[in-house]
Amino acid sequence: MSRAAASPVRLENVTLGYERRPAVHHLSGVIPAGSLTAVVGPNGAGKSTLLKGIAGAIAPLEGRIETTTRVAWLPQAADVDRTFPLSVFDLVSMGLWRRHGLFGGLGRKDRDAVSEAIAAVGMTGFGDRAIGTLSGGQMQRVLFARLLLQDASVILLDEPLTAIDAKTAADLLDLVRRWHAEERTVVAVLHDLDLVRGMFPHTLLIAREAVAWGETRDVLTPENLLRARRMAEAHAPDAAACSRAA
């Protein structure tokens, strides 16, 4: 297996940001194939921005992000228009876009796949419901069903468990375990450090730049966490252009 295939996502000196201000500063590293990585850090640390960058939704200000395979991304606040008169089934079936594109019809097998995905997230019987009638947790389950159908080998989850109850969180984490068992690469932004220690072998601790990246138990030390908090609080309203060598 070539090196490229072994790491579906490579970051080379990546700086991501908005209006020239870096939200993620000079980050380098690889996300190994089949790994289960948690991204942890204070608010404003650049976690969501990093995922956006890997998903290709924003271009780096500097450096390169290389992805060798398809990436599925669940944004923090997916901008789904819940007032649109669409059924749960139809929303989930959008996950098959890659296979059908603009015009392909849904065959019997596809309909079964959609129903299976809905069942896998515990939403059997909700297929005909309008998406506007779902609760926050139910909506998150439905979005996970769509992710299931996207069948991507890299899956990015941005705070997937925020405002989600314990039962739903446990069900969604089971899906994450299933993806991990299928040797998909999963990157999840999380705030629950106990959960990260218990379930995620790899962690990136980030506070606008990488504080530590590697095995979770080496990363989530009290010293690193303290350092991350201090770095996130540093703020420079009149910063000059960054002079760090590329």
Next chain:
Amino acid sequence: MYDLLIAPFADFGFMRRALAGVMSLSLGAGAVGVFLMLRRMSLVGDAMAHAILPGAAVGYLVAGLSLGWMTVGGLVAGMAVALLSGLVARTTVLKEDASLAAFYLLSLAGGVTLVSLKGSNVDLLHVLFGSVLALDDPTLFLLAGTATASMLALALLYRPLVLECVDPGYLRSVSDGSGAIAHLGFLALVVMNLVAGFHALGTLLAVGLMMLPAIAARFWTDHVGGMIGWATGFGLLSGTAGVLVSFHVGLPTGPTVILCAGAVYAFSILFGAHGGLVIRALPRRHLEA
């Protein structure tokens, strides 16, 4: 019954033409109206209808009341306003509604000025309010052709258009560019249907047969597909009813068609099965689960 519903069409050619005209319009515009409404662009149709005027006016100045020239002029002007206001919204601080308002107001003023440079008030009235009882063969072909093209195009655009409305971020992540294609293609459909409508109903009323049935349809189902069906049906119903009522009562046809659509709308607000006033007010016991 025969005298009321069939005889006018059996006896008069212009009535058959008017019926064919409004039916074609309903077939094309209903679905377009549903998407305008769902994208919260209900008033954009109105603005675009005004924007068409100067193009049609230039066509009129060049060749008089010529179907071809006025159609092409209307299409060009409509698309130009749609694209320019989109461009201004993306490159400056203005939001799309503000830039569209600026462009269509200029368009309207320019259009009326152009028409009055050469034409009489009768011509101006024709442009503003249409002439559904005087549709000739080429105009009918244009209306039917527009309806056909519009339905085919919407069938092709349907999926990206729905996705663009529901979850534009997701559409961008799975398919670069198809969101833009869907948006532009859809704007082209809006302009096309308005230009077709303007020959029959005039620039001001053309948008009525697009929006009123669509808005009424919202009260009858929770699914996009069904809504398109209801909207098209309501369009056909109000078109037919409007032509008949105007014949029997002696009212101007275009406005009567729109008033009939308005009656359907009023009925739907009151008795609509999904969110109508009466069903909401009914003392019904809540369900067990």
